[in-house]
Amino acid sequence: MFECSKSLGPHTWVHQFPIAQSSRQSPVDLRSSETHFDAKLQPLNYDDKATSSRMLNNNGLSFKLSFDDSSDPCVLNGGPLDGDFRLNQLHMHWGCDKLPGSEHIVDGNAYAAELHMVHWNSSKYSSMQQAVTQPDGLAVIGVFIQVGKEHEHKELKKITDLLPKITNEGSKIELSGLNPLLLLPSSTAYWTYLGSLTTPPLHESVTWIVMKEPLSISKQQLKAIQSLYFLRSGKYERLLNNNRPPQPLAGRKIRASFK
Numbered sequence: 418m419f420e421c422s423k424s425l426g427p428h429t430w431v432h433q434f435p436i437a438q439s440s441r442q443s444p445v446d447l448r449s450s451e452t453h454f455d456a457k458l459q460p461l462n463y464d465d466k467a468t469s470s471r472m473l474n475n476n477g478l479s480f481k482l483s484f485d486d487s488s489d490p491c492v493l494n495g496g497p498l499d500g501d502f503r504l505n506q507l508h509m510h511w512g513c514d515k516l517p518g519s520e521h522i523v524d525g526n527a528y529a530a531e532l533h534m535v536h537w538n539s540s541k542y543s544s545m546q547q548a549v550t551q552p553d554g555l556a557v558i559g560v561f562i563q564v565g566k567e568h569e570h571k572e573l574k575k576i577t578d579l580l581p582k583i584t585n586e587g588s589k590i591e592l593s594g595l596n597p598l599l600l601l602p603s604s605t606a607y608w609t610y611l612g613s614l615t616t617p618p619l620h621e622s623v624t625w626i627v628m629k630e631p632l633s634i635s636k637q638q639l640k641a642i643q644s645l646y647f648l649r650s651g652k653y654e655r656l657l658n659n660n661r662p663p664q665p666l667a668g669r670k671i672r673a674s675f676k
């Protein structure tokens with residue numbers, strides 16, 4: 418239906434966002450030679466609740482599930498984090514047909530896709546908008562996605578089943594009762610490092626927490642994600658594979674919660 422054209426986007430961002438060439442950019446290659454076990458790292462802690470959220474195709478860049486982070490928020494703490502972080506949105510990065518689409522890679526290997534759960538520091542800031550520019554403002558959990566048996570919790574299925582309903586750019590749909598905790602893999606092992614947003618404006622405000630164990634989804638679920646296209650000025654356009662290539666570590670250390 419659509420061919421896969423490599424998006425040239427990321428290489429042009431530096432003109433408008435010079436920070437693209439700075440020393441705290443994401444994603445990175447999580448090379449085992451650069452990571453070291455840190456026994457002081459705590460387990461990640463989520464208050465376990467289902468939340469209400471609204472799913473939207475955000476201007477054809479990806480789909481985004483926005484959570485109501487004002488009343489009764491879904492709060493993350495522990496891990497490498499100081500204080501409470503509220504879940505604001507989740508979204509994904511994927512490839513095209515056979516092309517892998519994860520943003521982080523592990524020892525040079527990419528996964529089919531990568532889920533990002535975006536949280537902001539509600540112990541220090543009063544909103545996502547205020548936190549997104551601060552060096553300790555955000556915490557994003559990255560979860561790798563590979564094709565295998567369908568996701569056992571069916572939690573991802575709640576998302577992929579709705580994608581055909583948001584093919585039009587900007588279309589929104591309610592999705593309540595999604596439990597973000599169930600989107601995490603069973604193993605609590607993660608890497609953590611200081612980085613940035615992986616799309617413009619590329620603010621260096623993210624404490625990245627990348628889970629070691631990938632989630633498995635079925636080929637059909639990946640097809641539903643990859644076939645998310647949108648109607649722009651009357652014609653169907655396919656989402657380009659929306660993943661930025663790995664950026665230089667520039668001396669940063671990556672800590673591992675596991676040996």
Ligand SMILES: NS(=O)(=O)c1ccc(C(=O)NCc2ccc(F)cc2)cc1
Pocket residue numbers: 533535549557613614615616617618620623
């Ligand atoms: N892929 S990722 O998880 O790193 C990521 C997470 C959030 C955002 C975001 O909020 N962008 C909107 C935005 C717009 C204007 C701003 F000033 C700040 C953020 C971008 C990338």
Ligand SMILES: [Zn+2]
Pocket residue numbers: 508509510533615
């Ligand atoms: Zn992302």
